Each structure stands twice: as structure tokens, then as C-alpha cells.
Amino acid sequence: MKAVARLAVLGMLAGGALAHADIYFVNVAGLGGEPDYEQRFAALAADLDRIAKATGPTAHVVTLSGPQATREHLQQTLSDIAGQAHADDVLVMTLVGHGSFDGMQYKFNLPGPDVSAEQLASWCDHISATRQLIINTTSASGGSVKALQRHDRVVIAATKSGTEKNATVFARYWVEALQDPGADTDKNQVITGLEAFQYTSRKIAAFYETEKRLATEHAVFEEGGKAEPVRDGVADGTAGRMLAAFPLVRLGGGSATTSDPAKLALLKQKEQLEQKVDLLKYQRAAMSPEDYRAQLTQTLVALAKVQQELDQ
């Protein structure tokens, strides 16, 4: 089965599995330095707070902003989560603000003492949730990836290295991604981490292109702690699998559970048809265009009919 298809299945399965896990959201708006940035960071954090809380009863949301966003509070928050979270839970931490990198160490700017990437990593390491997603939207955030990466963790950074030091627009478009149904490109009613990342990256590129400015930020992500950060996912199936398995937003109409045998049979049939679509796409290159189209049409029609029955 083609890697692309596998990702979609993983996403669905993960979405299903994660439907029962608790998700701990930590949103931090760091020090702005100027009123304009303070306002902007606080607004973005408020948006993230709202979006996270809307994900459902399994969401635990903590948002630190303004004078409350100190290193001590952040440490306490993560420590509290460490005391509550289980292995099958999820951690999603989003950092909004300014970062700095001196060539050796990344720091996230907070009121009072800053916090280093190593410190953040250490605090997160104490949380037993085995699925962790850290989204660092700050300037120089690429400098934090090495310290943060771990085998069960995905790190998204707004910049490809610590030397991209200009303020970023990543956070703005990340928030937009989480609210735009257009980000749900496979239309499974779930916006995954990968979909949000791809949406955000596209919007950032368009922003700099429209302004005819040289792009001063290039978002990357790293999965599993072993590889170099990458800018694109999924193209060849070698990157993005973990990120695709993080459902961040449900758009509604998610797959409901059932014990009705007839419905269960239909669900099984649906899954088989979906797998058949994936297989056809995988085998496409070896088929004649007419044959591919005919079989694809037949399978999609069957899938549509099954969905119709399920919806009745």
C-alpha cells in the first residue's frame, strides 16, 4: 500500500484511537517587548485556547499569556501535566513569541528569565504521554529542534535554523489552519498536524510572494528524534507519518461508534473499499488509464453508496 495511503489510514486509525485519549494543550504567549507584539501574541494565544477547548471533553487546556507566562508558571504547568497524563495521552504545546539563538542554545523569551530548549525538553520528558507535539512558532525556533527532538515526539519549528531571527508570521497562519475547513485536504473531518503544517507553509510562502519580500522563515518539522528536520512531508512517504497521526481539530460529523451489526458490517465494507481505492492509486502506474478510471469509478461509487446507507 502506498505510503500516502498509509498515512491517511494511520490518520484515521490514530484519530479513532485518540478519540479516547486525553489531550493536554499548553499554549504559551511569550514576551512581546513592544505593545504591538504583546497584543498580537496574546490574541493568538487566546485563539489557540478557544480552538483547543472546542476539541471536546477530553481536552485539558492551559494557556499562559502576559505576566503569567513566566518560566516558573510554565514549569509548574508541565509538572502538573506530568502528574496527570498517562502513556496513551497526548501533549500538544504551542509556543508563540520571540526566540533567540546564540549559536549554541535556543531560548524562548518570557517575562523574567527565559527558558531554554533543553529545559523545555526536560520538563516534557517527565510527561509520560507517548505522543507529543511541540509547535514552536517563534523566531530562531529552528535552533530548538535538536534539544527538543525525541523518539515519540514531533517538533515543528517556524524557522529552519536558529539563524532565521526575524519575527515570523507562522503563528498567524497556524491558527488560521486550525479554523479553516480547507486545511482538511482529505475531507475526513479532522485537521491533522500534517495538514495544518502544509496549510501554514503554503500560506507563508504566498505571504512573502505577495509582498515580494525575501522569505525570512522556512518552517520545518522533525519526527522521532532521529532525522534532520524536513520542509515537506508525505511526498515520498518517508516523512510526516507521525505528524499525520496527530488530530488537532475535529470539524464535526466524526465517525460515530456503533454496536448495530448492520452498521458494523457497512463500516467494515467502507474500510475495505477505502483500502481498495488506496491500492488502485498505488497500482495506477501499472494500469492503463482507461482501466484505472473504470475501476476507480466503480470503487468510489460503491463507497459512496455504502456511505449513503450509513448516513440513513
Added chain:
Amino acid sequence: MTGTRDTPVRTAALTGLVVAALSGAAVSQAAAPPPEVRQCLGQRLHGQESAAQKCFMALTHASSPYLRAEGAWGLSDYDAANSEFRAAVAQADGNALYRTRWGELLHERFNNVDAAGLFKEALLRDPGDAQALLGLARVSADGFDDQAVARAQQALAIDPKLAAAHELLAKLALQDDQPELAAKEADTALALDGEALDAMALHAVIEILVDRSPEAWWARIRSINPSYGRGYAIAAEHLIFNRRYQDGVAMYRKALELSPRLWSARSDLGINLMRLGQDEEARQQLAQCYQNGYRNDATVNSLRLLDTLKDFATFTDAGTILKLNRKESDLLYPYFHEVLTQAIEAYRSKYHIELDGPVQVEVYPDHEDFAVRTLGMPGLGALGVTFGQVVAMDSPSGRRPGEFHWASTLRHEMSHVFILKATRHRVPRWFTEGLAVHEETEASPEWGDSITPDIIVALRDHKLLPVAQLDRGFIHPQYDAQVLVSYFEAGRICDYIQARWGAAKLLDLVQQFAIPRSTPEAIRTVLDMEPAAFDAQFQAWLNQDTASLVSGFDAWHKQLAALVSAARAKHNAEVLGQADAVIALYPDYVFDANAYQMLAAAALAEGKPAIAISALQRYVRHRGREPAALEQLAKLQQEAGDDPGAIATLQKINLIDPVFDTDSHRRLGDLLMNAKDFGGARREFAAVLALHALDKAQANYDLARACHAAGDAECAKNAVLAALEVAPDFKPAQKLLLELTGQ
């Protein structure tokens, strides 16, 4: 840059300018090369090439590095010449002649920066070095700056017998559409030097430009040098300058028949073949130049541009050839083709002209590629250029959103296509530009360009040119904004003629210029008045229109600054109270920090969308073009229940910047679906796909439903399958598939 002092270049090209200037001009007192050099140059001037080669060869064995430099130069060994000049200058630092001659070598080898430096160094050593001043004049002439005439005149003040300076002044006068002055300068050159071949060539050009026979002048040139191809090259340059591209190409071919190694002419031939759409031969000619070491920027960049043509998709029908970069061809084609065919139809019926074959339009997303097309052509628009029936223009994707209105630009250029044809390419620059500007607003009052602050300043300072001299404003601008002001003036002149005498008079002028007639003659014949009287009456008419704008300019400046401060401080009530007064002082100001957008922002902040809508509508009416502002207006119109208004606004974005974003296309598509314009909706959803929307499933589904509504089942099925291929569980697409397959 080739041919620097430190990086010499080999080539086999020669110019005749230096030859003519030095070999026969025995009466000039300018610092001149010694007799042994003049002998070689004289042989070359008279077409005794074998003798000249031997003569230069002998110089290369001289003990003096300077003579060796002259010898190498004469043999086209530019590397060696450059090295020897360096040695000569090092040995004799105070010698102005060596620097001047070295500068002339570098000028010939397209290194005007270092050439100018050498001329200035020569003048420091000898302020009376008229040849060095002439060198600076030539450098200025190449750049079309306003110093060329002054410098040539300074040279003549030192050495009144410098025939070459008169030749240069003749050339500049001809560029400025002053043939009488050009003839006078050429005559003066000939009186000083009976073998001033370039002066004879310029006389030939003067005849050609008014459709008289130049044969007597060619015969005179042949009697001195039967193989002087440069004469025809000079004629070709001026024909090209006057947009007579076919005639210019023919003249370059004659030049090369006589002087096959005149690489400058061969390069110009190649460049102009490109302008006529004859790319294959263009490439051959340019490649030949390159292979023989003639690698100036124009040659190299033109070859590079030809290499990029493989990235273009070509769309052909009976009347049009559209060349669009593949990365945007699917998106742009429907819009460009529609505007292009509308323009052709409009001009065909207005001017009653049939073109010879299709019009070719090339659209460049990379502005640098477009710029290659306008090399060596001063005063042309920075957005589009027309070479007969080939038009080159910037793509909207190559500019900041809203920076220009591509549809208006295309309409402008298409006017040139028809007017050049109607006047057999004899139309003066000011009139074809003026008519093209006029035609933009004839197509729509929102097309064309707004009055800029530079124009108001020019009006205030009485800087408009008399109509008989208006060409100069395009070719040799005397101040930074003069080209822009000249476009404005030319356009308003055509507006005035139409307003006062009717559109028929503009057509009458077209016919006069085809004869050809000069501007004064045409004005007299068609409008029955002297040009001076026309100028006075036009000025009075324009003043009526612009007087309040000019008188209120300073006040507008101050009030706008205050409004900007209020807007930055978010004093919305103040902005709401003051904006209209600022707008009234300068309604056409739609550029950065304009009052319309500030008013709209303040109105929205105060929850007054109706005021915001009104402000943005006025912004659009006055040619405001920021796509984001139009998108905002469309959104407000839609929210206010004005779907037709929203549709019209979004369609305007397509004429400004269809590459802007997918959202405006999608929104327009949805509105058109509601309005049951399914064909239009289909085009918009296809545009979303062409823009490689991230959400391919939605984009394909939208296209499918538009095709389905338009009755195109094949398109609908293809699109819905594409949607479901990406997102098999996409329910709306599933439903449509079942409907299309009758399930």
C-alpha cells in the same frame, strides 16, 4: 560586463565611429593618434582592409606599448590591446591621449563605466582633451541621459573642428525628432571632414524617415568606402528607434552583406528578429555573435531569454498567438484570451484595419526577461512593449499585487499594434502613446492610470512640453518623472482632441501620420491651427480640469499627513470626520496611505460598513487596485446582500491580478453559481485548480458542480473523480458522483 580594464575580451568587431573620427579628420585639433596610427585608420576608412591589416600588424611590433595597443586594437585583439594600454598608461601617467584612446576601446567593448572613468582621468591630465569630452558624450548618449548634448558642445567649445562631435549631435537631434537640426549638424561635420561617413549615413536616414530616396548618400559613401556596412547599420538603428522593425531588419541585412563581421549589427539583427517573432533565425544570429566573442549584455541576455522559451506554452488561434509561462498558462489563458480578442475586435471596427496575420502576445512572469525585450529602447513603458504585431508584457505574477492593471496594459499595447499598422510605422512616439493611453480609459473609466503627485508637480511647475517637442519627453527626459508626465500629457491631448473635435479627428491624425507628416504639419492640416495655438488652448482646457488639484496640493499633503497620524493612533472618529475633505483635494490619490482605505478601516472599526463600502467603491472608481482592498469590498458587498456588486468587484480583481489568491476565485465562483452563470463559475473554479490550491478535493468538487450545472457531464465526472481520488470520503463529492452515474 565584458571588456573591463582588468578582464579584456577578444572579438572581431569594429566600429566606424572611431575610424571616421580620427583617420580623415586632419583638421581637428583634438588630441589625435600619431601619423602611423592615422595611416592604418585611413586605410580602413577607405575600405583597404588588407593594407590596413598589414599596417596594424606592423604597429604590434613597435617599441611603444601605446602603438602596440593601437595595432592590437586594429587587429581586433582586444585582450592584447587592453594589456598594452595598461602598460602604456603605467609608463606615461600624465599622457591624456593614452587614456582617451583606452577609453574609446572600452566604450567600443560595451564597458561604459570604465570608459567614462578613463575619459575623466584624461581630462584631469588635460582639460583641453576634446576627444575625451566627446567620449563622455558618447557614453551619455548610450544611456539616453541628458548630458550628451552638453558634453558634445563642450568638446566643440574646445575644438570647433571636431567633426565627430557634430555627427553625434546630428544623431541626438534625429532621436529627438529634429531632422532639420540633424541635417545641419551633419552638414557641419561634412564641411569639416569631407569623409565623415557617419554624417552621410545620417543624411541617408533623414531621407528614409520621410520616405525619400537615400541613394545619393549611399553612393557618396560607396565612393569613399564601398564596403562601409556601418552606414546601413546606423540607418537600421534609427529605423528601429522609430519602430520600423521590418525596415530596420532589412537594413541590418544590407549592413552585414557589406561587413559580415560587424558583430554589433548582427547582434542587433538577432534582437530585432526576436521582436518580430522570428526566434529561430534570431538565435542563429545571436549565437554567431557569441561564438565570435561579441558578448555584450544584449546578446547574452537575449540568448538566455530564447533559452527560456521552452518554459512557455503557446496557444494559437486564427487571430492570436498567446505565449504564457507554463506555470501560469492554465490560469491566465482564459482571461488574457478574452481581453485580447475583445481589443482586436474593438480596434478592428474602430480603425477599419485588418492585421497581417495573428498578433503574438508574450507574457513574462520574470520582469528581467521582459526587460531584455526593451533593451536599448528608451522611454518605453515599463509594463509592456509592442514591436509591430508582437507584444511583450509583464505578467501580473511578476509584480506586486495591484502594481499594474494587466488588462489595461494589454489594451494599451494592442492600440499600438493597430496604430503602427495604420501609419505604416510612421507614427510619432507621442501620438501612439497618447492614443494608447486614451484608449485605456475608453475601454473603461477605471482603466488607465491615476494622476500621480509627480504629474501634479509637473503641472504646477509648467513642465509640459509643446506638442511639437513631446517626443523628447519620452526619449531624452530632462527630469526623473518626465517620461511618466509625457505619457500623461500625450493621453490628455488625445482626450482633448476627442472632446473638442470628436473622435473622427483622431482618425484623421492617424491618416496624416501615415503619409508621413510631421506633428506640426498634421496639427495644421487636421485641426486647422498652428501648434503654438493648439498648445495654448490645450493648456487652458487642462488647467480647467486640474487647477484645483494643483492649487490644493500643498494643503492635501498636510491634511493627508494628519490623517495618517490619526489612523495610526486609531482615532477613528477623527479619520471619519476628515477623510472626505482630504479625498476632495486629490480624488485620484489611490496609492500608499490613501484616504479611501483609511476611511474604510475606520468605518469598519466603528461598525459602519456602509461607509466602508462607499469609500472602497470610490477607491475603485479612481483606479485603486490593491486586490486585498477589492476583496474586502466584495466581502462587504456580499454581506450587505449586494451579490451583483460583489461579482463585479471580484471580476475586477481578475483584470488586475488573477494570481492574487484562490479565495477570490472561489468566492466569485460561488457567487456566479448562485447567479446561474455556470460558465463563469466553471472558469473561476478552474482558476482555483490552476493556482494549485492546497484543498484539491474541494477545488475539484467545485469545478465538478459548475460543469454539472453547465451541462458538461464529461467535465463534471472527471472533476468529481479527481476530488474523490484525493478524498474518497468527501461526502458532497460522493453524492454528486452518485447523481452523475445515475445511482
